[in-house]
Amino acid sequence: MEVQKEAQRIMTLSVWKMYHSRMQRGGLRLHRSLQLSLVMRSARELYLSAKVEALEPEVSLPPALPSDPRLHPPREAESTAETATPDGEHPSPEPMDTQEAPTAEETSACCAARPAKVSRKRRSSSLSDGGDAGLVPSKKARLEEKEEEEGASSEVADRLQPPPAQAEGAFPNLARVLQRRFSGLLNCSPAAPPTAPPACEAKPACRPADSMLNVLVRAVVAF
């Protein structure tokens, strides 16, 4: 639970940094964008694997699901299963609820969680059967949903087309995606240096954020 919240916080922070870096003089820096996306990806993997672990006692997954030794604790309090709202919920473009800025203890929780070796591999095949449809990006499903919602698929088109020659050519789409999705979130965040945006307590109602997650990561990869 802690780990999930922390991972979510880092993902939000990373998106904020990516958006913010576009405003800087000299344009987007490729190295910085790459590093941010790496952290995003790690956070996502951590979030997903933490979620899988939390759900394991409740959802009967097929025995083929490999138990990943890398996910074994030192993470604490993984046994408490969260109550989860159904994943099939239709994603709505709400701002993601995030954790408050961490206190010293939370930061150490973040650090303590990290020794759990996060797998970089996508476990899409094993996870998609478990009814966790929203967890893992499913390309086709996402396409349809996005088109339903907005009628625009510029960021998807960006994925499919060969990227333009200039570095910055690919980024406008990312910024647009971020703007659309997070305008509420980002407008209320302070202009000051990157602190985590103000947030409320995480509740089970933040489950819709999962689909937000996938959009996030896809938008990042699109550059």
Next chain:
Amino acid sequence: GRVKEMNTYAWPTVFGGAGGESERTRADIISTVEFNYSGDLLATGDKGGRVVIFQREQENKSRPHSRGEYNVYSTFQSHEPEFDYLKSLEIEEKINKIRWLPQQNAAHFLLSTNDKTIKLWKISERDKRAEGYNLKDEDGRLRDPFRITALRVPILKPMDLMVEASPRRIFANAHTYHINSISVNSDHETYLSADDLRINLWHLEITDRSFNIVDIKPANMEELTEVITAAEFHPHQCNVFVYSSSKGTIRLCDMRSSALCDRHSKFFEEPEDPSSRSFFSEIISSISDVKFSHSGRYMMTRDYLSVKVWDLNMESRPVETHQVHEYLRSKLCSLYENDCIFDKFECCWNGSDSAIMTGSYNNFFRMFDRDTRRDVTLEASRESSKPRASLKPRKVCTGGKRKKDEISVDSLDFNKKILHTAWHPADNVIAVAATNNLYIFQDKIN
């Protein structure tokens, strides 16, 4: 250099920071520091595109105890902010790197680069001027030709020394991404420039053409996994250069083997220590600087927490690893939040390759003696830099009871970062850039 010498740095000369260190004028922030081949000149570049060159005072017989102090020699605007209309992007004027050319005549030449354009500057002295022209007055006005009744030969008269800087070559439009390195070749005719994905080879005389020698751009940018972070020519072998990556690897390339050096001759990578693997370990392994030793036998790399020395003959692991500020490993989360984890520290060798130096936070910088395996932490600040006094070694308290004079990790000022340091090529003189202040320390023992 011996251990004793490391501990007795003194005689600080401090330049910059008119308003004191608390006022940080952004344009003043020093972004690169470089001694020339003799060490008599020290160049600095700043965020505002300005280059300031310091010259060492010649020690003369009338002042035998003169310490060879550095004074401002020349100041000029190297780069201006530009606007790329095609991409609607501003191009920063910040000087990323300065590299001197070996001196061949009375004038000095250096290369300075921002994100997109490299310029070759000539710095020359003028200490005479001609007087007694026929066609113009002393104040430059043209004389009425009918008034000229006699011819005279202009004579040279001494004048106050004037140092002029003029741009001799402009190497532009060769980089799509941001330039991070330039390196002059030992042939003194060519140099390389590196951006995130490509390395180009230039001839110093030719500005309209450059050869691409490394290209790691994937066909599909979504498959991008690493970028080039630094590149340098070998100090003696003009066909060899290295480049480092954001994944913590170094590739050595031989230009004789093929025109496009996408395939490396040597690949240096240390296997990851699984016990130290963490959430941010991928990004802290990114190499921010690579420097060959003067001998050409070793190279040094700087990543976020350490400096490593590599033997060019051994690709499997470094021969030395020095921890710069290991106490930050447990703070990586906070350092990610305040962006400090992205700071790019440089590193440098001393003239004899027996010691290495790199910067840290709180205006601390670190020196490692390779022979004795001792290290020291020093501070560059006006308060701790009293003339004639030795620099006092500092210590960071990493846990437990804090001793007197120790500083706890939590009270380190992460806004005071030393990213750029330089070591005189022969003497024990060091230049340390602390935000917008330049500190020059000299060895007490002569």
